[in-house]
Amino acid sequence: MNVVEGWVFWALLSAVFAAATTVFARIGVAGVDADLATFLRTVLILLLLATLVAVRRKWMNPASLPPRTLIFLALSALATGASWVCYFRALQIGRASQVAPVDRLSLVLVALFAFAFLGERPTGQDWLGIALVTAGVLVLTLK
Secondary structure, eight states, X not given: OOGGGSHHHHHXXXXXXXXXXXXXXXXXXXXXXXXXXXXXXXXXXXXXXXXHHHHTTOOOXXXXXXXXXXXHHHHHHHHHHHHHHHHXXXXXXXXXXXXXXXXXXXXXXXXXXXXXXXXXXXXXXXXHHHHHHHHHHXXXXXX
């Protein structure tokens, strides 16, 4: 498999953009309400994705999707929105170098939720990594 087509490439690129997002957002929320900042960010994302879908000719009628798909995409959207609202508020109050690591506790929660709800079974090495992430978050947050 070509490295650029593999999941690791895209996951690393996602991490780079997530890091840039945190720095840009921390600067962007200075002097503006966190909810307004989240709304403006969301509108821009909507425009960007609408353009991407149109240019790549990937549009299809959402009504043609299975109901289960629509339900879980809606739940994902609600969770994403709640996450963004909380994240922007945290960035307005705390330092980016504090907020981002705690937010990344989501890595641990994803592993636990995937274990509980998706039947995924991490290896011993995976659990060690998950424990180390948890320890890192604790070190950064406990006084």
